[in-house]
Amino acid sequence: MKPGDESWAIVDTHQHFQSLSDASYPWLDPERPEPLEGDLGPIRRDYLPADYRRDMEGLGVVKTVHVQNGRNPHDPVDETRWLSALARQEGMPDAIVAYADLAAPDVERKLEAHAGFPRVRGIRQILNWHDDPRLRSAPSPDLMENPQWRRGFARLAPLGLSFDLQLYWPQMDMALALARAFPGTSIVLEHFGMVGDRSPQGLSAWRAAISRLAQAPNVSVKLCGFGLGAPAWTIENTVPLLCHVLDAFGTERTMVGTNMPVDLLFGSPAKIVSTIHAIVMGLSIDERAALLRSNAEKVYRI
Structure with a gap:
């Protein structure tokens, strides 16, 4: 952040903490087949507020949103309980997506339990479906159309909860239908739509899907996870993709994040923030402040 210029202050809308020394994180299990992120060895360790502050020192982050990280998945409220205690001790995260x-x-009981913690703002259930089992997280490609799942989704808005949406572009038309069926529910697209296939054909299909999904006014987007599916990413080849998303959603429905510590696998914190700065460089002061901070404060009520 430039000294004295609050318009460069960042709300990191996508970061994770983990304590492998006292909890189970199955996605980090070394026996698990190598996932989309590749070799997880470098981040298979505790990552707590002191680590995050060290990594992000001097980069202008003023608030953070913690997104569920798979702690003790048999008891998802345990992660919320742990994060809430961490926030009381450390002052972060400012908001929790459980x-x-x-x-x-029993989803209604679980949602009510999450909503009972004052920093909880939303729910994430990863919906990624891919023909390659390594890249698949959901039990089916069309979970968003499942009536029982939709009954659970219908409980979010009455409890004041948003939904963090993680999927691949072929699922975005289903997500658009979901957003239109539940116009009162705030939906936040993660990782700028998970660009996996970066062939000309793949990017063309992704761009078109992003533009269609952006038609739903209750959907916003996070620009984060730059290395997911593209571990050799560069600022030069990533900024044009992010600018397409920004053009589709506009400065009033776009936010930013770091995906720490996962994106440490693909680049430094300084590289991530430099990419964020490159996106907003041509914006007005008000647009820059909205994209970097105030949109996130509004969506996550922090």
Whole structure:
């Protein structure tokens, strides 16, 4: 952040903490087949507020949103409980996006338990479906159309909860239908739509899907996760993709994030923030402040 210029202050809308020394994180299990992120060895360790502050020192982050990180998934409220205690001790995260299986029979009880913690703002259930099992997180490609799952989704807005949406572009038309069926629910597209296939054909299909999804006014987007599916990413080849998303959603529905510590696998914190700065460089002061901070403060109520 430039000294004295609050318009460069950043709300990091996508970061994770983890404490492998006292909890189970199955996605970090060394016996698990190598996932989309590749070799997870470098981040298979505790990552706590002191680590985040060290990594982000001098880069202008003023608030953070923690997104569910798979701690003890058999008891998802445990992660919320742990994060809430961490926030009381450390002053961060400022908001929590928790996990719930929206198709579970007891989902209403789980959602109410999450909503009872004052920093909880939303729910994430990863919906990624791919023909390659390594890249697949959801039990089916069309979970968003499952009536039982939709009953769980319908409980979010009455509890004041948003939904963090993580999927691949072929699922975006289903997401558009979901957004239109639930116009009162705030939906936040993660990782600028998970650009996996970066062939000319793949990028063309992704761009078109992004533009269609942006038609739903209750959907906003996070520019984060720059290395997911593209571990050799550069600022030069990533900024044009982010600018397409920004053009589709506009400065009033776009936010930013770091995906720390996962994106440490693909680049430094300084590289991530430099990319964010490159996106906003041509914007007005008000537009820059909205994209970097105030949109996130509004969506996540922090």
